[in-house]
Amino acid sequence: MQQPPSPVARASGLRIFLLVVLAIAALIFGVLVLAGLLAVANGSNSSSVYTFTASVAVLFAASVVALVGVSIRASWSRVAAILAGVAISMTCIGSLLGIPIIVVAARAPDLSRPRTA
Numbered sequence: 001m002q003q004p005p006s007p008v009a010r011a012s013g014l015r016i017f018l019l020v021v022l023a024i025a026a027l028i029f030g031v032l033v034l035a036g037l038l039a040v041a042n043g044s045n046s047s048s049v050y051t052f053t054a055s056v057a058v059l060f061a062a063s064v065v066a067l068v069g070v071s072i073r074a075s076w077s078r079v080a081a082i083l084a085g086v087a088i089s090m091t092c093i094g095s096l097l098g099i100p101i102i103v104v105a106a107r108a109p110d111l112s113r114p115r116t117a
Helices: 014-041 047-071 077-088 094-107
Strands: none
Touching (some): 014 077, 047 077
8 A cells, every 4th residue: 555645755865964964063062172171271260161161062962973873874863863953953053053953854764774674
């Protein structure tokens, strides 16, 4: 029995777009983590520097986990990418990257490995 066609066709190149956007997000937040660590290493003892570095490190980790999941086509990659997009969207610059991550992760048809019989 055939399934009825979906009203919106899914594009096949969305996985590559998602990988590129996640890599850009990981790169940006990785640089910010290094800047925070450099500030701590240079003797900054304010709690705002620690808070900034810790929060950016969490965003960096979320981006890297989602990037690895999508690149290896893990079964949990869609959830990881959506959660990373939501977390990234909480920052100003992250909203430029987070919203496309959420939309593409929700629509991409080929995030997990095809099942073999």
